[in-house]
Amino acid sequence: MKKLVIGLLIGLTLGGSVPAAEWIWSWKPAPEDPQPQVEVCPLKYGKKWAYAIEIDDGPKWVRPFAVPFLADYHYTEAPPGVPGGVRRPFIGSVSVIAGSVDNNDANLNGEDLRALIGSGWGVMNHSFDHRANGWSGPSAALNEQQAQEDAFWSQAVLASKLPGGRAPSGAVYANGYTEYNRADALAACGIIIATRVGGSSPRNVTGPATKWMDFTRSYLDEKVWSNEWNKGQPMADFPGADKDGPAVNSLVIDFTHGIERQPDSANQQRWRTRLKTIEDRWGAKGTDELWCGTTAEVAEYARAAQAARVTVTPGKLLVSIPDPVSASALTLRLRGISRQAGVEAPPGGTLHRQGEDLVLTLPRLAPWGVKPPAPRLKRIYDGPAVSVDFPKPEAIAGVTFRLFGNVPSPITYQLAVRTAAGETVIGSRILKSGWVVGGHLFPILPAKPAMLGTGVKVTGAEPLKAMTIWALESIP
Numbered sequence: 001m002k003k004l005v006i007g008l009l010i011g012l013t014l015g016g017s018v019p020a021a022e023w024i025w026s027w028k029p030a031p032e033d034p035q036p037q038v039e040v041c042p043l044k045y046g047k048k049w050a051y052a053i054e055i056d057d058g059p060k061w062v063r064p065f066a067v068p069f070l071a072d073y074h075y076t077e078a079p080p081g082v083p084g085g086v087r088r089p090f091i092g093s094v095s096v097i098a099g100s101v102d103n104n105d106a107n108l109n110g111e112d113l114r115a116l117i118g119s120g121w122g123v124m125n126h127s128f129d130h131r132a133n134g135w136s137g138p139s140a141a142l143n144e145q146q147a148q149e150d151a152f153w154s155q156a157v158l159a160s161k162l163p164g165g166r167a168p169s170g171a172v173y174a175n176g177y178t179e180y181n182r183a184d185a186l187a188a189c190g191i192i193i194a195t196r197v198g199g200s201s202p203r204n205v206t207g208p209a210t211k212w213m214d215f216t217r218s219y220l221d222e223k224v225w226s227n228e229w230n231k232g233q234p235m236a237d238f239p240g241a242d243k244d245g246p247a248v249n250s251l252v253i254d255f256t257h258g259i260e261r262q263p264d265s266a267n268q269q270r271w272r273t274r275l276k277t278i279e280d281r282w283g284a285k286g287t288d289e290l291w292c293g294t295t296a297e298v299a300e301y302a303r304a305a306q307a308a309r310v311t312v313t314p315g316k317l318l319v320s321i322p323d324p325v326s327a328s329a330l331t332l333r334l335r336g337i338s339r340q341a342g343v344e345a346p347p348g349g350t351l352h353r354q355g356e357d358l359v360l361t362l363p364r365l366a367p368w369g370v371k372p373p374a375p376r377l378k379r380i381y382d383g384p385a386v387s388v389d390f391p392k393p394e395a396i397a398g399v400t401f402r403l404f405g406n407v408p409s410p411i412t413y414q415l416a417v418r419t420a421a422g423e424t425v426i427g428s429r430i431l432k433s434g435w436v437v438g439g440h441l442f443p444i445l446p447a448k449p450a451m452l453g454t455g456v457k458v459t460g461a462e463p464l465k466a467m468t469i470w471a472l473e474s475i476p
């Protein structure tokens, strides 16, 4: 048999001005084979529904504990009912407060986040500082500019710490507050799915009614899971648990702030029962109809499936996904390729036969995440929260402060940028006394243009742990 030609190329589509990811797969058709037919499967691996798990607020224990904990449970890469698929572990996504990354040992740091993504987990945007909400009145509400600042800065700061300098494509609303996407602020910064408890979207991810920026999730914090409605039932708030399982093409998201690390605790036992039930009924030990993906990956898949152009001729398949749609690893169903044809799974992909159909999963066609919002930023200072002079003028985009520790008495601190014309105060913040943790943002972008500055003047910020000064990559 002739060596099969399998190629992956990312380039410009001929005849179109939009750059696209393109992928070609070839096989040796049998002489009697008809013109093949192809369709994009609604979900990866030809599965019936998708399962995602979200852990909020970026806690440190996710990497040492939650990763192996979930990896005790499996589905396979094969379509439902087809034996022999490679087993894949359950994974989750961690939603992180951008201003808290690298703050202290209780939070995941940048190295942790890169390792999590490397092991197949997702990282989601959970706002810059988790401050805004819908119940504390005007002081906690976001106006349009503030929503745009939060979206821009949370994405830019996360991108500076994540693989390839790329930003998350999924978000979890801090405090369930959907105004973080006011005036499409999150969507404008690359977010394609945002979740919260009580989100209004149908779970079906293939229909026109899907509300990607308001997707729902099940609330599995201990105090909620054990309350008078849920009664500590392991399958509480799991759709279809008492029937055949979730409806076809749905995305089911479980969410928590914590899984108890004590093995014999009621909470951990309940988690194990829930995950084992999912695995036994619909995972590797059952019908194998679920795909356990990251929340963002499911949304990326649905977008790519809708946007993909697929053409097939005997012996050759061409898949083209236009930018800026994230080029997810699509699964295709091919008809008319007999068992006598010479087919081989593509590198990084999978190939299974389900009845007379071939089910082909492509490798991922693009790197993790999305481009960070423009313009690109660089860090020109990372250190103590003190006044700094630059060796040469820089186009200052904003300044972030990291807080961690005890503030003995209330402080007010102020940030100014030194320019050729003098000092321009960017803002001031008040810190109450007591234990503080989190990030403070003094944005210039995106509401105003970057400021050509020779330094910053910081007053009253001694108790703060650290400061980062962000500038445009080049002076415009």
Ligand SMILES: [Zn+2]
Pocket (backbone or CB within 6 Å): 056, 057, 126, 130, 174, 175
């Ligand atoms: Zn949160």
